[in-house]
Amino acid sequence: MKESLLSVRGLTTSFRTDRGKVTAVDDVSFDVAPGETLAIVGESGSGKSVTALSILRLLPDPPGRIEGGQILFEEKDLAKLSDREIRSIRGDRIAMIFQEPMSSLNPTLSVGMQIAEPMNLHRKTPWSKALDAARELLNRVRIPDAASKVNAWPHQFSGGQRQRAMIAMALACKPRLIIADEPTTALDVTVQAQILDLLKEITRETKAALILITHDLGVVARYADKVAVMYGGRIIEQASAEELYAHPKHPYTVGLLASVPRLDSDVNQRLVPIEGSPPDLAALPVGCAFAPRCRWAGPDCIERRPPLIEVGDNHLNACFRNDLN
Numbered sequence: 329m330k331e332s333l334l335s336v337r338g339l340t341t342s343f344r345t346d347r348g349k350v351t352a353v354d355d356v357s358f359d360v361a362p363g364e365t366l367a368i369v370g371e372s373g374s375g376k377s378v379t380a381l382s383i384l385r386l387l388p389d390p391p392g393r394i395e396g397g398q399i400l401f402e403e404k405d406l407a408k409l410s411d412r413e414i415r416s417i418r419g420d421r422i423a424m425i426f427q428e429p430m431s432s433l434n435p436t437l438s439v440g441m442q443i444a445e446p447m448n449l450h451r452k453t454p455w456s457k458a459l460d461a462a463r464e465l466l467n468r469v470r471i472p473d474a475a476s477k478v479n480a481w482p483h484q485f486s487g488g489q490r491q492r493a494m495i496a497m498a499l500a501c502k503p504r505l506i507i508a509d510e511p512t513t514a515l516d517v518t519v520q521a522q523i524l525d526l527l528k529e530i531t532r533e534t535k536a537a538l539i540l541i542t543h544d545l546g547v548v549a550r551y552a553d554k555v556a557v558m559y560g561g562r563i564i565e566q567a568s569a570e571e572l573y574a575h576p577k578h579p580y581t582v583g584l585l586a587s588v589p590r591l592d593s594d595v596n597q598r599l600v601p602i603e604g605s606p607p608d609l610a611a612l613p614v615g616c617a618f619a620p621r622c623r624w625a626g627p628d629c630i631e632r633r634p635p636l637i638e639v640g641d642n643h644l645n646a647c648f649r650n651d652l653n
Contacts, residue, residue: 560617
């Protein structure tokens with residue numbers, strides 16, 4: 329088993345709202361090794377992005393707060409670092425690629441300046457050399473005419489180019505861990521494939537770990553080494569990508585896989601949607617959060633919450649019905 333670069337243990341994050349405390353991330357644990365890609369998947373509102381923001385301590389406080397758990401990175405617990413210490417890690421040892429680059433890039437600074445800034449801030453690289461490095465990074469992420477684009481503004485880039493610029497910014501200080509929060513949202517499928525191929529190529533070259541947050545199971549099948557499935561703020565199944573696709577155990581995972589088309593399935597086979605709506609995190613049931621939508625739910629599922637237990641080699645599942653597959 330590879331040594332972990334990031335080890336999250338019992339992470340719990342909540343928000344104070346008008347309806348009371350809402351636990352968006354509930355006792356989440358996982359590991360990521362150098363050079364490994366972990367995909368975190370689930371419907372909107374399942375806790376994927378809040379998990380990523382918690383790792384980097386980017387949640388506004390108030391209303392967000394890390395209630396408990398450990399975020400161990402390079403033998404440091406990020407949850408216990410001071411604001412100054414965590415700022416020294418963000419953009420340097422850990423980089424994040426946000427979901428919507430147009431709202432993440434500063435419209436008043438050139439793209440080159442924004443890529444150069446982490447190098448100037450964290451590595452004290454002079455601006456002239458940092459801008460030269462920014463030009464090289466734009467070329468590396470395959471931005472055409474990088475020499476002139478380094479002085480361009482974000483609004484002069486296409487959607488795919490902006491996402492590439494975000495990747496270049498993330499790579500500026502050669503991070504050990506990259507967190508990509510749905511990096512291909514709103515991009516056409518051709519550009520999506522190019523961006524994801526680029527991310528995989530870079531992590532392979534640099535041995536950086538990658539946490540890929542997505543709801544696209546096709547992306548997961550192609551790019552992930554391990555998969556954590558989230559629902560209602562919890563990880564309800566975790567396994568290698570190969571194992572998860574071959575032998576899904578949790579009814580929610582089974583439902584996700586049944587709701588997307590497969591190349592090896594009969595062309596006349598109908599897709600099976602998951603009935604119902606995602607749970608309200610402010611009013612979660614006592615038992616399994618998926619029970620109201622689960623066709624296999626029994627009285628035990630409604631009365632108590634199933635623990636996440638090992639059901640196979642490095643395969644974890646939180647369900648009382650572990651014999652579905």
